[in-house]
Amino acid sequence: MRKLTIIGGGFAGLAAAITAAEAGTKVTLHEAHRTLGGRARTAEGPYRTxxxxxxxxxxxxHWTWLKQRGLLGPLAPLPTSEAxxxxxxxxxxxxxxxxxxxxRQSLRAAEQAPVDVDFHTWATGIAGERAARAAAAYSAVALYHHDPGSLxxxxxxxxxxRAASLPPEANFIRGGWGELIDRMAARAWEMGVRVETSSRVDTLPLGDGPVIVATxxxxxxxxxxxxxLTWESxxxxxxxxxxxxxxxxxxxxSDLDAPGWIERFTAQDPSxxxxxxxxxxxQLPIGPGESKADGVAxxxxxxxxxxxxxxxxxxWRREAVSQGRTGAVDRPGTTWRDRPAVDRGDGVxxxxxxxxxxxxxxxxxFTSAVEAVSLALRADRLDHAGHSGHSERLDRPDRPDRLDLKRA
Incomplete structure (x- = not known):
């Protein structure tokens, strides 16, 4: 693939840029803000939030991908006394x-749970309503939703x-996620990615190679x-x-009576x-009829x-409401496959x-970023094969062209 344009310089945009550049693609990345990172930015100043x-x-x-490239960086382990x-x-x-x-509920694998039944009904039938409510409330740390039981x-x-696994899967980047973004940005520059900050794109740049929208x-x-292009968050x-x-x-x-989570982050990272x-x-999820004041209370x-x-x-204190910025949530009868597709057609x-x-x-x-680059590379090979007047087989086992989503 000769050229690729990426709109958005957050974690997904940078992952796509690095992946494409490693494949020999000339990449231009546009970020509307003056700094990269998107929702993975870490605040400047004395409080690294x-x-x-x-x-x-x-x-x-993404853990393996970052580690293989030396981008994971130093982590902030939690002292045993704090645990x-x-x-x-x-x-x-x-x-x-x-x-x-x-x-007991947290030990059950996700594959044991049905897609088309809400969590509260399913967990209640297995462990009772009291356990179902506690499990739903605890899961909100990875959901940001006021009623996980309805999903x-x-x-x-x-x-x-995943959130309750032992030993814990969750790790923290020393200095905040902004440190990880800085390492990824440096890697992108080293790979020749052209990074344009304070560069807002209002019109889709078509006709000059594929475009990845990472906003x-x-x-x-x-x-x-x-x-x-909507999905519940x-x-x-x-x-x-x-x-x-x-x-x-x-x-x-961790509030098990109602979804809510308070964490002392300097316990593992005093910096x-x-x-x-x-x-x-x-983080305190709030329902449609609730206000910021309700969450703060x-x-x-x-x-x-x-x-x-x-x-x-x-x-020092700061309060904010995050709406539609905390990832997708899937209602009963839907999975990640039902969300807006990565491939939008026409090279987008x-x-x-x-x-x-x-x-x-x-x-x-991360997975969508690598998948988008894989799809763009595949489409480019098919296009070149068609223009050269001969066919080329692209699905040989020794030459994978598409990310194995199940493995990922």
């Missing part, structure tokens, strides 16, 4: 150990299984002029706090806040239980975390 919790799961395909400070909010009180029925049982169970789905719908209050350090604060408070301070990030109730005297220790490809690609959280962005 991300847009919600940003973990990288070592069971996903013991995991708290579960249930029946209005904090508890040190998770319910046994939650652990497809297969979809929720996959995320519950949020609403932006992609406007750019492609296709209002059908979560709506979540993001609540960030910097507190003066106090010995004994918990590492995590995220100035010395003597700790950075706490909370939920966070404050959990903070009152887990972080005594936190109000007197606040040195769509990537991101709400498109038809498998995985959890950032894995969807």
């Amino acid at each position: 991300n847009e919600g919790p940003h973990a990288i799961y070592n069971g996903g395909p 013991l400070r995991f708290r579960f909010h249930r029946d209005g009180a904090l508890r040190r150990v998770p319910p046994l029925d939650l652990l 497809s049982a297969r979809f929720v169970q996959e995320r519950l299984h 949020a789905l609403p932006a992609a719908a406007r750019l492609l002029g296709d209002p059908s 979560g709506r979540t209050v993001l609540f960030d706090l910097a507190l003066r350090t106090r010995k004994g604060d918990p590492f995590v408070v 995220l806040a100035p010395a003597g301070q700790q950075l706490i990030q909370a 939920h966070a404050e109730r959990l903070l009152d239980l887990g972080f005594p005297g936190w109000r007197e220790r606040v040195v 490809y769509l990537v991101g975390d709400q498109v038809a690609a498998p995985g959890v959280l950032a894995e969807v962005s």
Whole structure:
């Protein structure tokens, strides 16, 4: 493939750019903002916050891809002493150990769960309603949705299984995800990718090679002029706090009465806040009729239980609502295959975390990015073979042209 244009410089756009450049393609990447990263940006300044919790799961395909290229970088391991400070909010009180029925539910593989039944109904039939509610609430850490029980049982169970795995799959990039983006950007430049920041694209550049659109789905719908490009996502209050350090604060408070998660990120990475301070990030999913104030009030109730005297220790706080920016959620009867397709035809490809690609959280962005490049390469070979006047077989076992999604 001679030329490729990528619109969007977040995690998916950079993964696509590096993959295409490694195949010898001349790549131009346009990013509307002055910095790369998209939702994977890490804030500048003394408090290195991300847009919600940003973990990288070592069971996903992007882990191996990043590690092979030396892009994973230093991780922030959690000290054993901090791991013991995991708290579960249930029946209005904090508890040190998770319910046994939650652990049993988390061990079930996603393949055991049906696609066309909601998670609450399926889990209740297996473990009882109390366990089903706790499991649904816990899974919200990887869903950002106010009612996980209403979603497809297969979809929720996959995320519950991954989020509650032992040993934990979740890992954290030291310094925040922005450090990973910086390494990926440097790799792209080394590979010859032309990166144009502060470069907003309002019209699809057709006729000059294939185009990969790596933006949020609403932006992609406007750019492609296709209002059908929609898929349900979560709506979540993001609540960030910097507190003066106090010995004994918990590492995590997971709300099992209603979806909610509070995490002290400086427990594993003290560099995220100035010395003597700790950075706490909370995500509280809210329903259609709820406001940011409702989510903040939920966070404050959990903070009152887990972080005594936190109000007197606040040195910085920030509140925001993230809507339609937390990945796809699948209703009963749907899977990732039903989301907007990667291949839009006419040399246009769509990537991101709400498109038809498998995985959890950032894995969807990565898998769709590699798939888009694979499809574009395949189409280019077919086009060249047709113009050269002879056919070329492209599906030989020794020459894979398409990403094996099941393996990924």
